[in-house]
Amino acid sequence: MADMASTPRRTVLTGFGVLSPIGSTPEAFWDALVAGVCGVRTISLLDASELPCHIAGEVPNFSAKAMIDKSYRRSLNAMARTVELGVIGSQLGLANAGIAKGTVPAHRIGIEFASLMGATELNDMAAASRIASPDGKTLDYGVWGSAGLNEIAPLWMLKYLPNMPACHTTILYDIQGPSNTQIPGDTSGLVALAEAARIIRRDAADVMVVGSSEGRINPITLSRYNLFLQLSKRNDDPAHAVRPFDLTRDGTVYGEGAAVFALEELEHARGRKANIVGELVGWAAGVDRGKKGPGLARVIRNALAAAGIEPKDVDHVNAHGTGTTVGDAFEARGIADVFGRDVPVFAPLSRFGNLGAASGLMELACSVQAFKNGLLPGTLNHESPDPACPISVHVGAPRPVTKPYVVKVTYTDLGQCAAAVVKRWDS
Incomplete structure (x- = not known):
């Protein structure tokens, strides 16, 4: 589904905040991108040494208590860590946009957030588990229900629900406009961005907080992913583990973070003399059921049509580039179907790991910064092009930004696809 570009209510980005493995201010984030810094390291938040993949992208020195x-x-x-990341990310994003509590009428500011159900922290279940499974092998469900549940905090589930980042942010900032949470995996951030734009365009709000957060460095989450998904085994060389579209790629790594944008109606932004960093001009979403590429290509074309532009107008494609064998080939086929090898592809995920629901907006923040600074950093760890990925990956030194549009692409393992078109702000 795509929207027409002729709507009179234009939507602009007026600031963003990030909590990332490579930097947690826009300035530090940009400096790390240009310098080619990689935030993938041996996991320190827990002992993951027995797992086949024990590297990830951690947000260093993160303390919600010190920042909230x-x-x-x-x-x-x-709040679980995912929720903490989301709430602090919202604080940073709104501060960067110059929006304080009460400066926008409460009913004219809303929120669209991307987040997923978090895995429980083991300590939250430890006491109940000891009661219901004293031998550590079998679980007595009767004892669990009669005595174990009494050892679980009443607010336990509220720590992990995916809508909690949005809920806490609305309370903290008295946001009374439309509020929703998007959960379609790695596409969640772009879906949230698109829905926020629709809300503004139909005049249901003037400002939308568009955020995303996920914390995947959890013993349950990491154990599950190591069992079922393709994770890199380059534990001895984490900075080079994720290799987007490279012939030698062996999987992705996971991480944590938050990225939050302020999306605003253009005249409202001008009225308060906001610092505009880009304009959202098109978007689309869909499903490629067989993960062959045509469905993704269709979504990209729909986003371009919604923006009223052609492939030749695009400066670069910002790809998901997870470093998985099947995923990268699928994404490359879809991109190549639309752009061939004529448009450079930039894949920043190798710098901070796959952040799940937070990936799309975090990756988009890289391109927003590239437009602001007039330079596109190179993709890390792409050294041997794979014939199965027929695209032109931008590597090496930053190159000048020469055209006014970026297309951000993302997808899930189930074949859900999303694309957004952002225009560089020049006036």
Whole structure:
């Protein structure tokens, strides 16, 4: 589904905040991108040494308690790390956009957030598990229900629900406009961005907080992914583990982070003299059921049509580039179907790992910064092009940005696809 580009209510990006493995201010984030810094390291948040893949992208020195608004500090007791990342990311994004609580009428600001159900922290279940499974091998469900549940905190589930980042942010900032959470995996961020734009275009809000967060460095999550998904085994060389579209790629790694944008109606942004960093001009989403490429190509074409542009107008494609064998080949086929080898492809995920629901907006932030600074950094770890990935991956030194549009592409393992077109802001 795509929207017409002729709508009079234009949507612009007026700031963003990031919590990432390579930097947690726009300036530090950009400096790391240009310098080719990789934030994938041996996991330190827990002992993952027995797992086949024990490297990930961690947000260093993250402390929600030190960063959250003091009036809201007590609520941290009801937040898992994914939620903490989302709420702090929202604080950073709104501050960067120059939007303080009360500066926008409460009913004219809303939120669209991308997040997934979090895996429980083991300590939250430890006492109940010891009661219901004293031998550590079998679980007595009767004892679990009669005595074990009494050992679980009443607010336990609220720590992990995917809508909690949005809920806490609305309370903290008195956001009374439309509020929703998107959960279609790695496409969630772009889906949230598109829905926020629709809300503004139909005049249901003037400002939308568009955020995303996920914390995948959890013993349950990592154990599950190591069993069922293709993760890189380059534990001895984490900085070169994720190799987008490279012939020698052997899988992805996971990570944590948050990326939050302020999306705003153009005249509202001009009225408050906001710093505009880009304009969202088109988007589309769909499904490529067989993950062959045509469905992804169709989604990209729909996004271009919604923006009213052609492939030749695009400066670069910002790809998901997870470094998986099947995924990269699928994504490359879809991109090549539309652009051939004529448009450079930039794949930043290898710098911070696959952030799941937070990936799309984090990756988009890289291109927003590239437009702001007039330079596109090179893709890391793409050294041997794979014939199965017939695209032109931009590597090496940053190159000048020469055209006004970026197309951000993302997908899930189930074949869900999304694309967004952002225009460089020049006036």
